[in-house]
Amino acid sequence: MNPSTNLTITNADHRKLRDHLFPGDGLEAAAILLCARTPGPRVRLLVKQILLVPHSACKERRSDYLVWPGAAIEEAIDLAEADGLSLVLTHSHPGGLFGFSRHDDRSDLLAVPSLFQALGGLHGTAIMTPDGAVLARLYRQDLSPISVESVMVAGDDLTWHWADRKFSPRPTAFTSEATQELGRLSACVIGVSGTGSLVAEQLARLGFGQVILIDFDKIEPRNLNRIVNSTLADAKAQRSKVVAFAEAVTSYRGEGVAVPVNASISTREAVLCASQADVMFSCVDTLDARQIADLLAASFLIPLFDVGVSIPTRRTTGGSAIADVCGRIDYVHPGGPTLQDRRVYDPASLRAEYLRRTAPDAHREEMQAGYLRGVAEEAPAVIALNMRAASACVMEFIARAYPFRHESNAAYARTQFSLAANEEEFFPVESFPTTTIPQFARGDLEPLLGLPALRAPKSEAIA
Amino acid sequence: MPNANTFPPAQDGHFIEVAGLDLVFKPVPLADHTPTGAQIASAAGYSDAQVVTVLHLLANGELEDIRPTEVVSVPQPGGRFVVVVTDRSYRLTIDGKRIDWPAQRISGSILRHLGGVQADKLLYLQRQDKADAVVEDHEFVDLGHAGVEAFYSRARVWILNIQGVRLEVPTPTIVVSDAMRQAGFDTNQGWHIFLKVAGQPKQALELTSVVDLRAPGIEKIRLTPKDVSNGEAAQALRRDFPLLDVDERFLDEHFAQWETVLDNQRRWLLIFGYSVPAGYNEQQVTLGLEVPPTYPGAQIDMFYVFPGLALNSGQAIECTQVQEAICGQSYQRWSRHRSDACQWRPDSDNVVTHLALVESALAKEVQQ
Numbered sequence: 001m002n003p004s005t006n007l008t009i010t011n012a013d014h015r016k017l018r019d020h021l022f023p024g025d026g027l028e029a030a031a032i033l034l035c036a037r038t039p040g041p042r043v044r045l046l047v048k049q050i051l052l053v054p055h056s057a058c059k060e061r062r063s064d065y066l067v068w069p070g071a072a073i074e075e076a077i078d079l080a081e082a083d084g085l086s087l088v089l090t091h092s093h094p095g096g097l098f099g100f101s102r103h104d105d106r107s108d109l110l111a112v113p114s115l116f117q118a119l120g121g122l123h124g125t126a127i128m129t130p131d132g133a134v135l136a137r138l139y140r141q142d143l144s145p146i147s148v149e150s151v152m153v154a155g156d157d158l159t160w161h162w163a164d165r166k167f168s169p170r171p172t173a174f175t176s177e178a179t180q181e182l183g184r185l186s187a188c189v190i191g192v193s194g195t196g197s198l199v200a201e202q203l204a205r206l207g208f209g210q211v212i213l214i215d216f217d218k219i220e221p222r223n224l225n226r227i228v229n230s231t232l233a234d235a236k237a238q239r240s241k242v243v244a245f246a247e248a249v250t251s252y253r254g255e256g257v258a259v260p261v262n263a264s265i266s267t268r269e270a271v272l273c274a275s276q277a278d279v280m281f282s283c284v285d286t287l288d289a290r291q292i293a294d295l296l297a298a299s300f301l302i303p304l305f306d307v308g309v310s311i312p313t314r315r316t317t318g319g320s321a322i323a324d325v326c327g328r329i330d331y332v333h334p335g336g337p338t339l340q341d342r343r344v345y346d347p348a349s350l351r352a353e354y355l356r357r358t359a360p361d362a363h364r365e366e367m368q369a370g371y372l373r374g375v376a377e378e379a380p381a382v383i384a385l386n387m388r389a390a391s392a393c394v395m396e397f398i399a400r401a402y403p404f405r406h407e408s409n410a411a412y413a414r415t416q417f418s419l420a421a422n423e424e425e426f427f428p429v430e431s432f433p434t435t436t437i438p439q440f441a442r443g444d445l446e447p448l449l450g451l452p453a454l455r456a457p458k459s460e461a462i463a
Numbered sequence: 464m465p466n467a468n469t470f471p472p473a474q475d476g477h478f479i480e481v482a483g484l485d486l487v488f489k490p491v492p493l494a495d496h497t498p499t500g501a502q503i504a505s506a507a508g509y510s511d512a513q514v515v516t517v518l519h520l521l522a523n524g525e526l527e528d529i530r531p532t533e534v535v536s537v538p539q540p541g542g543r544f545v546v547v548v549t550d551r552s553y554r555l556t557i558d559g560k561r562i563d564w565p566a567q568r569i570s571g572s573i574l575r576h577l578g579g580v581q582a583d584k585l586l587y588l589q590r591q592d593k594a595d596a597v598v599e600d601h602e603f604v605d606l607g608h609a610g611v612e613a614f615y616s617r618a619r620v621w622i623l624n625i626q627g628v629r630l631e632v633p634t635p636t637i638v639v640s641d642a643m644r645q646a647g648f649d650t651n652q653g654w655h656i657f658l659k660v661a662g663q664p665k666q667a668l669e670l671t672s673v674v675d676l677r678a679p680g681i682e683k684i685r686l687t688p689k690d691v692s693n694g695e696a697a698q699a700l701r702r703d704f705p706l707l708d709v710d711e712r713f714l715d716e717h718f719a720q721w722e723t724v725l726d727n728q729r730r731w732l733l734i735f736g737y738s739v740p741a742g743y744n745e746q747q748v749t750l751g752l753e754v755p756p757t758y759p760g761a762q763i764d765m766f767y768v769f770p771g772l773a774l775n776s777g778q779a780i781e782c783t784q785v786q787e788a789i790c791g792q793s794y795q796r797w798s799r800h801r802s803d804a805c806q807w808r809p810d811s812d813n814v815v816t817h818l819a820l821v822e823s824a825l826a827k828e829v830q831q
Contacts, residue, residue: 266756266757288755288756288757288760288761291757291760291761292757295760340760340809345760347759347760347761347762347806347807347808347809347812348762348764348806348807350755350757350760350761350762351755351761351762351763351764353761354755354756354757354761355753355755357728358727358728358729358730359727359728359729362787365785369798371764371765371798371800437810438810447705447707450759451757451758451759451760452704452705452706452707452708452710452758453704453705453756453757453758455705
């Protein structure tokens, strides 16, 4: 299955758009979505900014008819030009028609060519009905249409509006209908090892249409205690983790579901593959990989589930003792507080991690001199703990896509559990600061994710 | 307007065209299309045909001497003749075609005309013991020397020798960087560039300089790699990893040479010839900054200098005792860090802002 053509909008922007398009007077209204794009091959439009066309500026507003000023389009063109954004001209259908009228078709043929004259690229139109559902369509420069099959509204909850009107109202969690909808979606798992293999196993069996698996590592005998689906033969042959795992998925889901990417997430190749996904799970053990996942989520508006486990130890007179057995699940929605906002990593810890990896002596010396913060000694994670955390992580996704909690999902931006203290803590989204980061809906702008290390090779940039 | 060389035929006679040494032909009436040389001289206004040389300009450009009594058959209308007072003629060839010219001097444009040499070609005078000379249209060549002067035309290419590579250039001038690229040299590498023309002192060039290839002789461009500041064997500048565009622009503008170098997985930005303020034992150092792969998400911290710096005052500098090996050289580490109030911000901090910290840290030690 190829993942659908998609337009993604944050929940905050969706609310702003809906409030403007349905001001309460029952008349049509208009707005322009300024969208970045994923690098392809999949077409995903990422709403970066919304230009609201003032109601008073419209020449005529009726319940089934709207005349809006070209000057607003001009303003959007100016905003779109520098970063090559796509424009989606949007209006409301207060009567509830979830479709484009013949009148809409005619006006598209007038308005859309002028966008191509000004900007080139890929542009389109959309409508919104009072229930907040959005239907969009795109045009190529020759005015041939590209249908946008899904519109994702990403916030504390995850909602998909399908052009074919399926899964509306939203399916109930744990039903076959939910499984069918997941069959249209693509999930990306970054890190397919102790926790990642367990997350990927659940996602594949839940029914995701595509599971992109990203890991650079090979299976070794010492991994066999915690990577599901790995075999002695895999370890002996030193097979790549993702290739071996993809083979297992194929054995129970069939061809084409698993997409193995045998590369570090810090490479351009892997970032480009990850950018294609609808949702993302980061199951990594380094800070720089978490940073990449964080930047991917922001740049491509991909909801991110980040899971980590640790068994910190403390020194005792006789040796060392377990200080805690804990896990953490963070859900980052596009435009919300990032992993960096939550202090999962920061510029200093990223540098320290780099130094520890590349120059252990210098790292030790800087630690002793007090230039670097120390980290607690960690005991290796075990499959039982990994399973607990991986399950919590995937349940977090289900709760967002098919809400079942008694409380709002906003109360669960972070879940942290301590098996030593037998405690579970929940952090609401408001407990973290939200900083606006320059990568928000950055899309395919170079350098990828704003990191020079991921810049396109010079020859590719010219082509 | 009719062309100067076309004219209506006379009603009851013929015209021929007559010119002097300038080859500007004018119509002259002549009621006979089988005139003698004397008749032509007379028609051209010369009374004494015996001292006049009459040359018939043939369609192929050759000049044929017509004796006074010789009858020449001319087409109707037409026939082009050069009529001059002279007592001798000078022999020359153009691209092998023999021409007897009735004057001692001849201009480039007349040679071109006689030889049918197109404007996109150059006309050369063949010379013994010397390089052949280009004959420009306005130039005159003296035919009075012994021997037959040989002229030849050649496609307009100019020859340029770049460090032993011979380039044929279709234009009379060329920009140094273009020429270097055509000859296969990397212009991003630091080069001293000199132009050498035989018999003249060498002349320093820049990549943007324009070389005029019309000067006589073959121009030669010599390249010498620029030395790196620490006197190591010169080499191409390394760009093992990219920085932000804003960094690269700043470095290009402010420093002659900088490199990004991967050394055992560690990633260094090295700035050569970095000037330090007065008061130190050195005036210039190589400055090193360590740039993690997740930069600018990851911060740059501290800086490193080679050779190590000491204060002229003899006072010790705090927190510079640690040495770090970078590309086999021992750099002095300056443990200088951002304050808590001024943390690294990934969206606004970069190499440029870190260099500002380096500058103030170096200045601080010598401000007393």
